[in-house]
Amino acid sequence: MRLTLSTLLVLAASPALAADKPFFSLANTDFVVTIGFLVFIGILLYFKVPGLVGGLLDKRAESIKAELDEAKALREEAQSLLASYERKQKEVQEQAERIVASAKEEATNAAAAAKDENAASITRRLAAAEEQITSAQSSAVKEVRDRAIAVAVGAAKDVMAKQMDAKSAGALIDDSIAVVAERLH
Helix, strand or coil, X not given: CHHHHHHHHXXXXXXXXXXXXXXXXXXXXXXXXXXXXXXXXXXHXXXXXXXXXXXXXXXXXXXXXXXXXXXXXXXXXXXXXXXXXXXXXXXXXXXXXXXXXXXXXXXXXXXXXXXXXXXXHHHHHHHHHHHHHHHHHHHHHHHXXXXXXXXXXXXXXXXXXXXXXXXXXXXXXXXXXXXXXXXXX
């Protein structure tokens, strides 16, 4: 109905109506063109071209909608993958921070252990040095004593040799043998 009404309005507004010649004549080109146009519109309507064009447009709209839905699904999947990778990156960052903290703690512990070991080593070396000093001191004291004894024995020998005669030497030897015999038995 709308198509028929619009066709009539087009014909009514045609410049052919303003011409001097009769409109319904085959000599009038406007009339021939109008008849051709109406026949063309009739053929299009007979073969249901507007329905076919509408169907094609509907199919195209459906394919576009399907592509949009697919693109939306892909976008959502990409966002979920991005969120997953961001979580994984955050976890890896936290793990790296834990590893660094652990390494720092181990380094601190190793430094403290090395410091304690150095202190113990120094203490051992000081003790060993003090022991060597004590040993050297006692060795020197013994050596001085031995030397003093040797000098005293030598001096006593010289003094006794000058003061002793044969009779007192024999008595001294007999006393010494008796003392040794008592101590050995």
